[in-house]
Amino acid sequence: MYHNFIKVAVAIPAVEVANCKINAERIFDLIQDAENQGVEIVCFPELSITGYTCGDLFHNSTLLENAKNALKFLLEKTENFNIVSIVGMPIMFDNQLFNCAVVFRGKEILGIVPKTYLPNNNEFYEQRWFASALDLQHLISEELTNEIYLLEQVVPFARNIVFYAENENLPKKEENQFAFSVELCEDLWAAVPPSSLQALAGSHIVFNLSASNELVGKNDYRKQLVAQQSGRCNAGYVYVSAGFGESSTDLLFASSAIIAENGAILAESERFSLDKQLIISEIDIERLKNERLKNASFKRNNLKNDFFAKRFVIYDEEAKEMTLTRKIAKHPFIPDEIGLNARCHEIFNIQVNALAVRLFNTKIDKAIIGISGGLDSTLALLVAVAAFDKLKIDRKNIFGITMSCFGTTTRTKNNALALMSAFGITSKEISIEKAVLQHFKDIEQDVNNHDITFENSQARERTQVLMDYANKIGGLVIGTGDMSELALGWTTYNGDQMSMYGVNSGVPKTLVRHLVEWFANRPSKQPVISSDSEKSRESSGALPCKQQPISPCGRNDSVVKILLDICDTPISPELLPADKNGEIAQKTEDIIGNYELHDFFLYYFLRFGFSPEKILFLAENAFENDYSTEEIKKWLKVFIKRFFTQQFKRSCMPDGVKVGSINLSPRGDWRMPSDASFAEWLENI
Numbered sequence: 001m002y003h004n005f006i007k008v009a010v011a012i013p014a015v016e017v018a019n020c021k022i023n024a025e026r027i028f029d030l031i032q033d034a035e036n037q038g039v040e041i042v043c044f045p046e047l048s049i050t051g052y053t054c055g056d057l058f059h060n061s062t063l064l065e066n067a068k069n070a071l072k073f074l075l076e077k078t079e080n081f082n083i084v085s086i087v088g089m090p091i092m093f094d095n096q097l098f099n100c101a102v103v104f105r106g107k108e109i110l111g112i113v114p115k116t117y118l119p120n121n122n123e124f125y126e127q128r129w130f131a132s133a134l135d136l137q138h139l140i141s142e143e144l145t146n147e148i149y150l151l152e153q154v155v156p157f158a159r160n161i162v163f164y165a166e167n168e169n170l171p172k173k174e175e176n177q178f179a180f181s182v183e184l185c186e187d188l189w190a191a192v193p194p195s196s197l198q199a200l201a202g203s204h205i206v207f208n209l210s211a212s213n214e215l216v217g218k219n220d221y222r223k224q225l226v227a228q229q230s231g232r233c234n235a236g237y238v239y240v241s242a243g244f245g246e247s248s249t250d251l252l253f254a255s256s257a258i259i260a261e262n263g264a265i266l267a268e269s270e271r272f273s274l275d276k277q278l279i280i281s282e283i284d285i286e287r288l289k290n291e292r293l294k295n296a297s298f299k300r301n302n303l304k305n306d307f308f309a310k311r312f313v314i315y316d317e318e319a320k321e322m323t324l325t326r327k328i329a330k331h332p333f334i335p336d337e338i339g340l341n342a343r344c345h346e347i348f349n350i351q352v353n354a355l356a357v358r359l360f361n362t363k364i365d366k367a368i369i370g371i372s373g374g375l376d377s378t379l380a381l382l383v384a385v386a387a388f389d390k391l392k393i394d395r396k397n398i399f400g401i402t403m404s405c406f407g408t409t410t411r412t413k414n415n416a417l418a419l420m421s422a423f424g425i426t427s428k429e430i431s432i433e434k435a436v437l438q439h440f441k442d443i444e445q446d447v448n449n450h451d452i453t454f455e456n457s458q459a460r461e462r463t464q465v466l467m468d469y470a471n472k473i474g475g476l477v478i479g480t481g482d483m484s485e486l487a488l489g490w491t492t493y494n495g496d497q498m499s500m501y502g503v504n505s506g507v508p509k510t511l512v513r514h515l516v517e518w519f520a521n522r523p524s525k526q527p528v529i530s531s532d533s534e535k536s537r538e539s540s541g542a543l544p545c546k547q548q549p550i551s552p553c554g555r556n557d558s559v560v561k562i563l564l565d566i567c568d569t570p571i572s573p574e575l576l577p578a579d580k581n582g583e584i585a586q587k588t589e590d591i592i593g594n595y596e597l598h599d600f601f602l603y604y605f606l607r608f609g610f611s612p613e614k615i616l617f618l619a620e621n622a623f624e625n626d627y628s629t630e631e632i633k634k635w636l637k638v639f640i641k642r643f644f645t646q647q648f649k650r651s652c653m654p655d656g657v658k659v660g661s662i663n664l665s666p667r668g669d670w671r672m673p674s675d676a677s678f679a680e681w682l683e684n685i
Contacts, residue, residue: 231263489646505656
């Protein structure tokens, strides 16, 4: 185990039905391959030693004896291996035949798990040959398990076994341990799968030995089932089904294998392959444990007393540094390309509807936004326009105010004015330069001293203009700041930190850019807001503002051009004077680091509570071609310091909608003291 990752594999050999010797040799080849690649647990399909499609041969003593001999061969051949292997075979017990998973490491059989739910339908007739694990219940002793004598070993035999593994070279504490369990094929399809109870009893990874035939559409359902069960159980789920070589007399088995973790699929096999396959990935045990800390199911249900705990040492040597095969996404907040359009549409609609509800509930029909020509204020404006359209309020009731001062560039000012004009809102341009200079005079601030006072005075003056104008017209000041700025404290306290409702507070900076790009590039016929009940809204006493004939919240070439130029503009608060060419001189990412790194740090720090050391390890994998380790360390230290020291700004942040799995609101997702020490987090790096 390295950084609490467990390297697992699914192995699919080509089988010869009823030829246990050949099957065992092919299984061993894959175990050896997995061992050489650092795999810690490898799982094979259901009845992989005999083949699943043996039919009435399962009642033949020669096949059963050959299966035992094949298992003996595997135990001897893997005697000096560290890897845990899970294979399928039929086993006699108490005058009954069971479809079993055999878990072994080296020469030791750790346990045998019989199948619980047996199909008996038009496709499968397992009840013709096998007994269910439920038939063992009357036999189980006070120790919660039966014992079977197999190959000169006394072995636990029950469906309720949880295998606990630990590294003998690490301190014997819970964070250095993990647990896994086993279920077989149909068990997953049951109303209450055994894996649900196994997870509540402490299992972090569930291995499923399966023989699932192929039907049109079945693969999609199977993938959903595996992903959902892993998410429901906050567990890793390792599923492997029979493949090439199984009899095709009536059914086809196509080598379906899936490795999932907490609702996400990490790796899959190639279906319909004629070759053997070894699919490897890593399960993050720490991530699963942290998820379970927040899950009431695990707080209120402890089934450990109903399960037999089999404890063993999985490593004989020092834990080696692990090379991850699973992909660590650079931008964890950004949807993948396949679902990007639908996800951006959903996020945007959450923002729009949240603002619409706030306007409706407060009976306010005017909004004020500071428009800078930057990303955040652009997204806030798009959200406001869509919300006003949804409520059928004239867009002229949106007051966009651009407030130029010492650092304002022509590019951002022109984009701000053009954007407001394109969307038909009320546009105002107010220079705050004289007001700030008067303020400098009042507090005896040298205008040539470009310190924090020079910068923050401008930010607070802009907020004063927005707030006072809102009072004047009876409107709502819409905050534009995003979640990344809140995390880093890259915001002026009682300046742009303050508003009456923050539509971007749940959206990190990397996602803000994608949302603006999505709005510009989305399919031309796609509406940006969803409304299933406009008629009912009109009769519900909605805002009494008379709707004027206005164009839909759509796009045209001029809007697209403006939006894409805003996306290409360097991120800056524009509080320092421009350079000699009139270009932005104060670039945020040159000062505090790239937002793609900070959003990566934020996601793993908040979502899973990972240590800086582990976040660094993940970042090194995700950004190996983009940043050196020293660069990542530098900006990770900046993140830790700023996140801790700037909590006081988040402690009094305005209302704002949560759109994803994490948020920084002190009223919900994140509560911490403003004066907590960050010393030990820096030491951890």
